[in-house]
Amino acid sequence: MTDDHPSTGVDALEQREIRAVLDKILAAGAPEAAGQADDEFDSAGWRQLSDAGFTGLTCPAELGGAGASWYLAALVLKSAGAHAARVPYAQHDLIAGRLLDTAGLARAADGVRVAAVFDRDSRQSTATWARHATEIVALYDAGTPAQPAWRVARLPAASVEIRAGSNLAGEPHDTVVLNGPLPQGVPVGVQVPEQLRLQAALASVLQMAGAAERALELTVEHAGVRHQFGRALAKFQAVQHLIADSAAEVSLIQALADAAVRVVGEFGWDHPKATFAVSAAVSGAGHAAAPLVRNAHQVLGAIGYTREHPLHHYTNRLLAWRSAHGPLQRWDAAVARDAAAAAAADGLWAWLVGGQQPDEAFRRSNQGGNGVR
Amino acid sequence: MSLELMPIPRSSPYGDESLRAEVREFLGEQRAAGVYTPQVDSWSGGWNERFSRALADRGWIGLTVPTEYGGHGRTFVERFVITEELLAAGAPVSAHWVADRQAAPSLLRYGTEPQKQHYLPRIVRGELFWAIGMSEPNSGSDLASVQTRASRVDGGWRIDGTKLWTSGAHHAHYFFVLARSAPLDTAHRHAGLSQFIVPLDAPGVTISPIPDMSGRRHFNEVHLDSVFVPDDQVLGAIGAGWEQVTSELGYERSGPERFLSTFVLLNEAIGQPGADDSRLGAAVARLFALHSMSFSVAEALERKEDAGAAAAVVKLLGTRFEGDIVDLVDEIAGDATTPDALHTLLRDAAKVRPGFTIRGGTTEILRGVISRELGLR
Numbered sequence: 168m169t170d171d172h173p174s175t176g177v178d179a180l181e182q183r184e185i186r187a188v189l190d191k192i193l194a195a196g197a198p199e200a201a202g203q204a205d206d207e208f209d210s211a212g213w214r215q216l217s218d219a220g221f222t223g224l225t226c227p228a229e230l231g232g233a234g235a236s237w238y239l240a241a242l243v244l245k246s247a248g249a250h251a252a253r254v255p256y257a258q259h260d261l262i263a264g265r266l267l268d269t270a271g272l273a274r275a276a277d278g279v280r281v282a283a284v285f286d287r288d289s290r291q292s293t294a295t296w297a298r299h300a301t302e303i304v305a306l307y308d309a310g311t312p313a314q315p316a317w318r319v320a321r322l323p324a325a326s327v328e329i330r331a332g333s334n335l336a337g338e339p340h341d342t343v344v345l346n347g348p349l350p351q352g353v354p355v356g357v358q359v360p361e362q363l364r365l366q367a368a369l370a371s372v373l374q375m376a377g378a379a380e381r382a383l384e385l386t387v388e389h390a391g392v393r394h395q396f397g398r399a400l401a402k403f404q405a406v407q408h409l410i411a412d413s414a415a416e417v418s419l420i421q422a423l424a425d426a427a428v429r430v431v432g433e434f435g436w437d438h439p440k441a442t443f444a445v446s447a448a449v450s451g452a453g454h455a456a457a458p459l460v461r462n463a464h465q466v467l468g469a470i471g472y473t474r475e476h477p478l479h480h481y482t483n484r485l486l487a488w489r490s491a492h493g494p495l496q497r498w499d500a501a502v503a504r505d506a507a508a509a510a511a512a513d514g515l516w517a518w519l520v521g522g523q524q525p526d527e528a529f530r531r532s533n534q535g536g537n538g539v540r
Numbered sequence: 541m542s543l544e545l546m547p548i549p550r551s552s553p554y555g556d557e558s559l560r561a562e563v564r565e566f567l568g569e570q571r572a573a574g575v576y577t578p579q580v581d582s583w584s585g586g587w588n589e590r591f592s593r594a595l596a597d598r599g600w601i602g603l604t605v606p607t608e609y610g611g612h613g614r615t616f617v618e619r620f621v622i623t624e625e626l627l628a629a630g631a632p633v634s635a636h637w638v639a640d641r642q643a644a645p646s647l648l649r650y651g652t653e654p655q656k657q658h659y660l661p662r663i664v665r666g667e668l669f670w671a672i673g674m675s676e677p678n679s680g681s682d683l684a685s686v687q688t689r690a691s692r693v694d695g696g697w698r699i700d701g702t703k704l705w706t707s708g709a710h711h712a713h714y715f716f717v718l719a720r721s722a723p724l725d726t727a728h729r730h731a732g733l734s735q736f737i738v739p740l741d742a743p744g745v746t747i748s749p750i751p752d753m754s755g756r757r758h759f760n761e762v763h764l765d766s767v768f769v770p771d772d773q774v775l776g777a778i779g780a781g782w783e784q785v786t787s788e789l790g791y792e793r794s795g796p797e798r799f800l801s802t803f804v805l806l807n808e809a810i811g812q813p814g815a816d817d818s819r820l821g822a823a824v825a826r827l828f829a830l831h832s833m834s835f836s837v838a839e840a841l842e843r844k845e846d847a848g849a850a851a852a853v854v855k856l857l858g859t860r861f862e863g864d865i866v867d868l869v870d871e872i873a874g875d876a877t878t879p880d881a882l883h884t885l886l887r888d889a890a891k892v893r894p895g896f897t898i899r900g901g902t903t904e905i906l907r908g909v910i911s912r913e914l915g916l917r
Contacts, residue, residue, distance in 0.1 A: 179548050182548075380543070383543055384543060387543065387914055387915070387916065390916060391915075391916075401915075401916040401917075402916075402917075404908075406916075407907065407908065407911035407916050407917065408904070408907045408911070410911065410914060410916060411856070411906075411907035411908075411910035411911050411914070412856075412907065414543070414545055414853070414910055414914055415545075415853045415856050415857050415910065416857075417543075418545050418546045418833065418850075418853050419826075419829045419830075419833065419857060421546065422546060422549070422829050422832045422833045422836065423825075423828070423829045423832065425548075425549055425832075426549065426552065426553055426828070426829075426832040429549065429551065429552040429553075430552050432552075433552050434552075443828075444828070446825070447824070447825035447828040447829070448825075450821060450822050450825035450826075451822075451825040451826050451828070451829045454822055454825075454826065455829075495822075496818045497818075498821075499818035499819065499821035499822040499825070500816065500818040500821055501821065502821030502822070502824050502825050503810075503815070503816050503817060503818055503819075503820045503821030503824070504816050504821070506810050506820065506821060506824045507810055507811075507815050507816055507820075510807065510810045510811040510815075511811070514807075515806075515807050515810055515811070515824075516625075516628045516629075516803070516807065517560075517564070519824070519827070519828060519831070520553075520554055520555075520560065520624065520628075520831065521554040521557045521560065522554075522557035522558070522559075522560030522561045522564070523557070523560075523561045523564075524561075524564055
């Protein structure tokens with residue numbers, strides 16, 4: 168039985184090797200090694216990522232990129248999350264980069280690009296890492312309420328106003344303000360904003376998967392070396408159970424992230440399965456983060472919430488990233504609405520796991536009816 | 541020691557969708573013929589021999605049993621898909637459940653050729669039902685402490701003791717009995733245990749019902765008074781009982797029965813008009829996660845990988861989730877004096893819910909398994 172997945176061409180061993188390369192590059196800029204602030208750009212790490220070919224990973228081959236899929240991008244995102252990396256990989260390659268590809272605009276060989284989405288009549292947009300960008304890739308609606316007309320334009324960073332902001336983890340969560348007219352942009356399809364929203368959200372979940380992994384590592388490490396009452400914390404059942412629960416939630420986050428990558432890879436971004444898988448990933452990972460963060464801090468005690476200890480870089484990123492694309496409840500509510508609609512149509516179960524629901528009566532009510540049992 | 545508890549998934553978590561459609565069509569026919577109505581916890585509380593025979597006739601019992609023993613030689617992933625479909629539909633699979641999911645794999649792994657030839661084809665045909673004799677009044681999580689004795693006699697063994705919580709013993713044909721065949725050595729508690737194949741109508745076997753709080757009778761106390769077991773009905777090796785029992789845990793703990801026991805209830809709640817409570821959405825998302833994780837374990841079992849810790853994760857999260865569904869639906873829908881479908885399912889689920897996190901390895905035991913895998917113990 169092969170390890171290869173036919174649509175990724177990347178087997179499990181290769182995945183581990185690539186991940187090891189990424190970890191080596193990003194370790195130097197991680198909070199454990201470097202003394203930088205969360206909003207400072209790790210230019211050395213970015214240069215190494217770029218030299219190793221990662222910053223243009225998903226750029227199509229015919230446009231000079233590696234033409235890789237999200238299966239590989241996922242590895243970069245996880246490694247970035249696991250090192251609290253201060254590099255805008257998702258923005259540069261997956262979001263802004265993909266906007267350019269979609270619009271048929273060439274990606275610049277150098278620099279840092281971030282995407283900013285402007286609703287119709289809006290002149291402001293949040294864009295993480297904008298203050299370190301050399302280029303803003305704007306997605307804006309030049310149409311009417313009845314007929315949106317989305318366009319992509321590129322703006323030199325110097326041509327816009329950037330207002331610094333930060334998220335819970337202190338990352339650069341900036342606002343791009345347009346003080347002049349937008350250049351004439353290239354039209355793109357109406358599905359693009361929704362695709363971008365899902366891509367950005369999935370990128371955050373994959374980063375969360377990496378941060379979750381690291382939070383668990385720090386927890387296990389600490390429990391092994393911290394001694395009280397004559398033995399390591401790890402030997403206390405109460406502590407073991409906190410960590411076991413954390414590990415289970417980490418597994419859940421990774422499972423949702425990986426499932427979403429596979430579903431998107433198999434069905435494409437526009438398929439309802441992809442919308443659901445990404446939404447489920449955001450919701451599930453977001454809720455799983457709570458017990459994970461709580462338990463990690465509980466095990467690490469007072470030292471775990473000092474500024475000096477690296478744990479907060481990971482736990483605060485988990486909390487920041489789970490809300491980066493709107494409050495969790497909004498994602499939950501969207502899943503609930505879609506689930507209710509599915510229940511009324513082909514049935515909830517068929518919608519969740521696929522396959523036709525051939526039996527009409529079964530479709531309408533996979534339910535007890537009166538007098539169940 | 542590894543922090544990566546789950547196997548890497550190899551495919552998107554859907555499996556063969558045409559197989560799912562086949563099962564759904566079959567279920568529609570069975571429902572239309574009045575063979576069953578959907579229920580919660582249908583793999584534990586849904587004993588329906590007619591339904592089991594119908595499933596067997598379709599070739600959906602003994603899926604992974606090799607064809608040389610009358611089985612269907614299909615994959616773990618196919619079995620996973622079919623099982624998911626049955627449980628999501630609340631179909632009554634209890635009668636053949638233990639035979640299919642525990643007895644058959646144990647017989648395949650540890651049975652003698654005559655045992656395999658005798659029992660497996662009949663299990664596959666849905667004719668033979670099984671129970672598990674492990675727990676005792678003084679032995680639950682601490683299974684190695686069982687006191688049922690197996691004493692050597694001419695041509696076999698004499699079994700004396702009492703088994704408890706023996707689900708389905710009043711209907712099943714056989715059960716595996718875990719007994720102490722050598723005196724307890726406190727330095728090696730797991731040594732000296734053996735498994736025996738015992739007919740539930742054997743002389744000396746007395747079965748007494750223990751109704752649970754729902755009034756349902758699936759638990760029993762089984763008393764064994766000088767029950768004779770011939771040598772050819774020993775399962776595996778004398779003294780190897782502990783390894784034999786624990787080896788199947790990856791199969792027993794990771795399946796869809798560990799997160800779908802209350803799906804019928806969740807489905808009913810989501811089907812209510814105006815059901816847009818965001819917490820239901822969060823529940824659906826978590827369900828998808830558990831399904832994906834359980835699917836990845838099925839894939840790993842197909843590759844013959846050890847998945848004990850992964851299975852513990854699935855059961856830990858899944859059984860907690862099953863109970864949380866009950867709470868959530870209760871919070872949203874409350875109780876009703878004259879219960880409709882939703883409230884009937886809700887009451888049923890509430891009454892069986894405590895068992896989810898206790899049966900097949902308690903939550904606390906599972907956390908211990910995971911802790912060991914993480915290198916904490």
